[in-house]
Amino acid sequence: MPKVLISDQMDPKAAEVFRAAGVEVDEITGLSKDELKAIIGQYDGLAIRSATKVTADVLEAATNLKVVGRAGIGVDNVDIPAASARGVVVMNTPFGNSITTAEHAIALMFALARELPAADASTQAGKWEKNRFMGVELTGKTLGLIGAGNIGSIVADRALGLKMKVIAYDPFLTAERAVALGIEKVELDELLARADFITLHTPLTDQTRNILSRDNLAKTKAGVRIINCARGGLIDEAALKEQLESGHVGGAALDVFVEEPAKQNPLFGTPNLVATPHLGASTTEAQVNVAIQVAEQMSEFLTRGGVTNALNMPSLSAEEAPKLKPYMALAEKLGAIVSQLEGEKASAIAIEVEGAAAQLNQKPITGAVLAGFMGVYSQSVNMVNAPFLAKERGLDVREVRHDREGDYHTLVRVTITTPEGQKSVAGTLFANAAPRLVEIFGIRVEAELDGDMIYIVNEDAPGFIGRLGTLLGESGINIATFNLGRRTAGGEAVALISVDSAVGQDAAGRIKAIAGVRTATPLRF
Numbered sequence: 474m475p476k477v478l479i480s481d482q483m484d485p486k487a488a489e490v491f492r493a494a495g496v497e498v499d500e501i502t503g504l505s506k507d508e509l510k511a512i513i514g515q516y517d518g519l520a521i522r523s524a525t526k527v528t529a530d531v532l533e534a535a536t537n538l539k540v541v542g543r544a545g546i547g548v549d550n551v552d553i554p555a556a557s558a559r560g561v562v563v564m565n566t567p568f569g570n571s572i573t574t575a576e577h578a579i580a581l582m583f584a585l586a587r588e589l590p591a592a593d594a595s596t597q598a599g600k601w602e603k604n605r606f607m608g609v610e611l612t613g614k615t616l617g618l619i620g621a622g623n624i625g626s627i628v629a630d631r632a633l634g635l636k637m638k639v640i641a642y643d644p645f646l647t648a649e650r651a652v653a654l655g656i657e658k659v660e661l662d663e664l665l666a667r668a669d670f671i672t673l674h675t676p677l678t679d680q681t682r683n684i685l686s687r688d689n690l691a692k693t694k695a696g697v698r699i700i701n702c703a704r705g706g707l708i709d710e711a712a713l714k715e716q717l718e719s720g721h722v723g724g725a726a727l728d729v730f731v732e733e734p735a736k737q738n739p740l741f742g743t744p745n746l747v748a749t750p751h752l753g754a755s756t757t758e759a760q761v762n763v764a765i766q767v768a769e770q771m772s773e774f775l776t777r778g779g780v781t782n783a784l785n786m787p788s789l790s791a792e793e794a795p796k797l798k799p800y801m802a803l804a805e806k807l808g809a810i811v812s813q814l815e816g817e818k819a820s821a822i823a824i825e826v827e828g829a830a831a832q833l834n835q836k837p838i839t840g841a842v843l844a845g846f847m848g849v850y851s852q853s854v855n856m857v858n859a860p861f862l863a864k865e866r867g868l869d870v871r872e873v874r875h876d877r878e879g880d881y882h883t884l885v886r887v888t889i890t891t892p893e894g895q896k897s898v899a900g901t902l903f904a905n906a907a908p909r910l911v912e913i914f915g916i917r918v919e920a921e922l923d924g925d926m927i928y929i930v931n932e933d934a935p936g937f938i939g940r941l942g943t944l945l946g947e948s949g950i951n952i953a954t955f956n957l958g959r960r961t962a963g964g965e966a967v968a969l970i971s972v973d974s975a976v977g978q979d980a981a982g983r984i985k986a987i988a989g990v991r992t993a994t995p996l997r998f
């Protein structure tokens with residue numbers, strides 16, 4: 474039974490969903506990094522929010538880990554390249570808390586407009602400072618969105634309802650989408666110059682880090698109010714403090730900080746600062762949504778192989794998974810044979826699908842070919858880390874889809890580019906979904922790729938099979954199946970022989986010594 478650790482505070486529904494799916498769960502929150510490293514080796518899955526830091530060394534200790542599930546959106550607390558390199562799928566729940574977070578941004582905008590936190594504190598302190606608090610109206614004001622994705626677009630919708638004018642800077646926002654949202658797409662400098670309120674809704678990346686830098690803060694309209702419910706690190710906190718103190722920035726409401734938990738942030742105590750402790754996603758509704766969703770996604774992956782909302786591998790629905798399974802077995806074997814025979818020389822690999830295979834999601838087939846190909850070089854390769862390892866090895870990967878049907882109702886072809894030219898192998902699925910190699914380097918064969926095998930290239934001449942059989946018998950190697958193919962009568966022939974025990978280099982050497990044999994390569998699948 475797969476076992477999952479929930480290491481951050483999560484709605485109890487998550488554990489219920491895991492158990493109902495037949496997944497064992499432990500819930501242990503507040504672990505230090507060393508404590509997490511000490512126990513993570515037992516788990517197949519790790520369910521987190523933003524507190525657990527899934528760093529490269531945590532992943533190194535996670536020897537059984539197959540999936541990290543983020544009950545929420547941001548995955549900047551997960552080292553995704555390290556997870557990919559170790560073959561660990563990382564998934565999130567991209568929509569479950571977006572309305573809630575958008576509502577928090579709107580709440581903070583109101584808090585700034587009417588100085589609600591300060592007015593509340595003053596009133597409860599018995600001061601009744603009616604003349605101290607003079608707010609601004611939102612109607613007719615310009616709201617500048619930096620990032621107009623899921624959350625940003627919900628914020629836009631709510632702000633339009635408040636009769637604000639909404640402008641957005643988001644390089645990936647299309648003109649059509651901006652029109653559909655009823656907002657104006659602008660460049661960053663224009664947004665900085667025009668916005669009365671700025672709200673941030675981008676992930677934290679190398680491009681967005683410090684997007685409200687000292688320079689950019691200086692370009693904002695005097696009195697601008699800034700809201701950040703996305704990630705600390707998007708704003709230069711020291712520069713913001715100065716701008717709040719000078720009054721150029723009229724107010725800032727921050728839910729997120731460069732360092733969290735933020736117990737001693739230099740901004741604390743600055744005038745017109747409103748702070749909440751990363752509460753964007755903290756509503757009952759959102760937490761139930763993300764808890765159920767992450768547990769369903771992780772359970773589906775661990776028990777049925779379905780992949781949803783993964784950040785480092787293509788999606789594969791639980792419905793597609795059984796259809797693709799035999800193709801992935803075929804693809805992995807094709808990748809493995811081409812790699813064992815000619816992989817060292819390959820600079821590029823093309824994966825072509827034809828006939829029925831062309832109707833399927835090709836990404837998992839490509840992933841399986843690469844897993845078979847790279848699996849020859851290193852252990853613990855799977856579909857998650859294979860593309861990453863292939864890229865590291867400098868292998869160019871290309872996918873081709875042919876709608877035509879050739880001689881086979883379905884075909885997967887793997888072609889590598891070597892200094893001697895292109896070389897390809899192809900396979901099909903028989904009616905019972907059994908994978909079969911049907912072509913090897915231009916020669917038609919029909920072979921099952923399984924267990925120990927030997928691949929021989931020889932000159933097609935009488936007596937060869939007898940001599941080979943005798944030699945294998947003398948070496949104590951029992952033949953299970955024998956598959957032959959040849960380019961032309963009397964020309965180059967190939968034999969793919971399944972054997973009951975591994976063919977060592979010694980036996981391979983003796984086979985090579987048989988007259989007419991060009992190569993003899995032991996294979997394993």
Ligand SMILES: NC(=O)C1=CN([C@@H]2O[C@H](COP(=O)(O)OP(=O)(O)OC[C@H]3O[C@@H](n4cnc5c(N)ncnc54)[C@H](O)[C@@H]3O)[C@@H](O)[C@H]2O)C=CC1
Nearest residue numbers: 546547620621622623624643645674675676702703753754
């Ligand atoms: N405070 C909290 O508790 C929560 C915070 N978040 C955070 O909110 C942020 C946004 O989440 P979503 O809207 O779901 O993400 P999303 O991926 O749907 O949208 C992000 C948008 O940012 C845009 N973007 C990317 N690079 C950009 C750049 N250099 N300049 C401008 N725009 C850029 C993208 O094109 C995209 O439209 C994330 O950082 C997420 O972690 C999400 C949920 C809760």
Ligand SMILES: O=C(O)C(=O)COP(=O)(O)O
Nearest residue numbers: 522523524545546547754
């Ligand atoms: O979903 C996100 O990106 C969030 O920032 C929410 O974080 P949390 O799950 O509340 O720790």
